[in-house]
Amino acid sequence: MSMTAAAGQAEHQSGVSLYRALWRWHFFAGLLVIPFMLNLAVTGSLYLFKDEINDTFFGYRYNVVPEGARLSPADITEIARHALPNGSIVSYRDPASAERSAIVTVATGDAETLVFVNPYNGAVLDTVGATDEFNYVVKRIHSLAFFGPAANRLVEITGGFAMMLVVSGIYLWWPRQQSGGVVSLRGTPRRRVFWRDLHAVTGAFAGVLIFFLAITGMPWSGYWGGNVNEWLTSRGLGxxxxxxxxxxxxxxxxxxxxxxxxxxxxxxxxxxxxxxxxxxxxxxxxxxxxxxxxxxxxxxxxxxxxxxxxxxxxxxxxxxxxxxxxxxxxxxxxxxxxxxxxxxxxxPFLGKAIEWGINVHQGQEWGRFNQLLMLATCLAIIVSCVSAVIMWWKRRPSGRLGVPPMPPQRSVYFGLWVIVAVFAVLFPLSGLAVLVMVAFDQVLVRFVPPLRRVFA
Structure with missing residues (x-):
């Protein structure tokens, strides 16, 4: 074999190894976060239209008919206080328009209640616990904070994994002389290749937006968001x-x-x-x-x-x-x-950038276009998750998990470990989860025969 041929074969082997290593990581990461990604996409889609939901299903508490002069804020808060005699006024929300109610937050013990008051005739339109309000509950389920701090950390890990899935997914999608599966779908839903192409094409075209949603959602996370906020504040950058x-x-x-x-x-x-x-x-x-x-x-x-x-x-x-x-x-x-x-x-610039990102994340910056753009991204996440599961199920051998094969050259992992280390510095919880995932794959799966059979 000539030196040129040998070099070409080595380069080919290196390319195959990198592809398989990233495919294997992509598989494991997706397997772990698909349920959480689906939750984020579904609840996020609902929260994008929180105002429309309020007007449609809860309009009786938010919408009023203007009639005469408005009551003063003092009168409105006093009405709310009478609605909950043992409470104290925490905050008052001035009506956003002539057709909107005033909202008074009243504290009774450790609980807070929202009192919706017609600012014209003083009628109490509704009372609802602050933590029971529909969109608040949706937002808390979205972040899993509804289930406690530990569950919220899982969403933070998911956000980091989502960024990793986008980057590795685009590498796997990148055209390599194939004629299909780049911008078109091959076969029919009966065939695995259809779901593979649907997954790849959807992820490729929506990848940038999915990455954007993931990175702009991180500020709300308990560990990363809190530490970044503190770091920015201590340096006058927030x-x-x-x-x-x-x-x-x-x-x-x-x-x-x-x-x-x-x-x-x-x-x-x-x-x-x-x-x-x-x-x-x-x-x-x-x-x-x-x-x-x-x-x-x-x-x-x-x-x-x-x-x-x-x-x-x-x-x-x-x-x-x-x-x-x-x-x-x-x-x-x-x-x-x-x-x-x-x-x-x-x-400061960083503070503006983060707040702007959060606003776009919530579909608020460019009106209806922003809502629909983020909704399309959420739907792309759902399609990616569903197609991934179907594609895996059709490929999975009987009695085994159907994990993509190990790379032929294990040396390819050295470079990837460096990337993981950098990722772990930027996003500690997600990076730690990646390290655990890779260690499981390279140690337990590799050296424990029953696991090696299951994960084959």
Whole structure:
């Protein structure tokens, strides 16, 4: 054999080894996360249309007919207090338009209840536990936070695996002189090749969007999201920390007091009102606080958190569909002075990028087009998952799992281990899961005969 032929054969073997190694990893990763990916896609599709769901199924609590002058915020919150006599007012949501109800959050013990009030005639339209509201439940199931912190970590791992599946899947799809399965489907649903092509083509064309959904969903994850938020905050990259330099700060952070804080400001400290003024001045009251927030130009539909104690502040915040309208204002409860007024335009670049990504992830940035684009991505995830299962089932040998074969050259793993190490640094939980998965494949499956037979 000539040196040229030998070199060509070695190159061919190396290419086959890399293909098989990535195919094997792709298989294991998909096997582990398909149930979680399906949950994310289905619940995510529902959450994209949360406003439409509210208007269609829960319009009786959100929609009102304008009739006369609006009641004052003080009157509305007092009505809500009477609806739950033993409760205390936590926050007030100003109606987003003339046809919308006001929403008051009332705390009774450790539980919070949303009270929907007609701002014109004072009728209580509905009361629902804050954690029982439909879209809140959907969002919590979406993140698996509904089932506890440990389950939420599984979603974080899934997000990392989804990115790995996209990258490895595009490599596996990449045309290698084949005539079909690149942009077209071969065969019929009776044949495995049809489902293979459907899986590959769907993943290839939707891959970038699936990767986008995965990376923009990571900020909500408990471990990665919390640590990244803390890292950005400590370096002034999430929000402009200098705004708090001359303001006394409480031990509370924004997520402690608002029903829906923006991700960038979740860990931002809540200021304190002028404690000295508390001895001589009277609080301005909710009516004045609402008027101050409106006068400062905050968009309609904002939440106003009530002061916590004598040194607390009023906090007005809005997170509209257009991310540029995000704003958080902390108001001294005695002087009415805005202590911190933070708008989206003041975020550093990384803070803006993350908030924008989150907004697009939720289908809010470009109206209906954004919703439909993200819905199409969710449907592509469902198609990818279903076609993967059918394709595997048709390929699976009787009594065995049908795992793709081991690469002929094990040396190919050295380079892949380096990539995994970098991935583990960027996404620790997902990286750790990959390391466990590969160690299982290379040690247990390789050296334990019963497992080797099952995973053949």
């Amino acid at each position: 929000y402009p920390v200098e705004l708090w330099d001359n303001v006394p700060q409480s031990r509370k952070v924004t997520e402690d007091i608002l029903p829906k804080p923006g991700w960038v400001v979740e860990r931002a400290p809540v200021p304190l009102s002028d404690i000295a003024a508390a001895q001589s001045a009277k609080p301005i009251g909710i009516n004045a606080a609402v008027e101050i927030a409106r006068g400062l130009g905050i968009r309609p539909g904002f939440d106003l958190a009530m002061p916590a104690g004598g040194a607390g502040v009023y906090t007005a915040a809005v997170y509209p569909e257009d991310v540029s309208g995000e704003r958080t204002i902390h108001i001294d409860q005695y002087s009415g002075k805005p202590l911190v007024d933070l708008a989206f335009s003041q975020y």
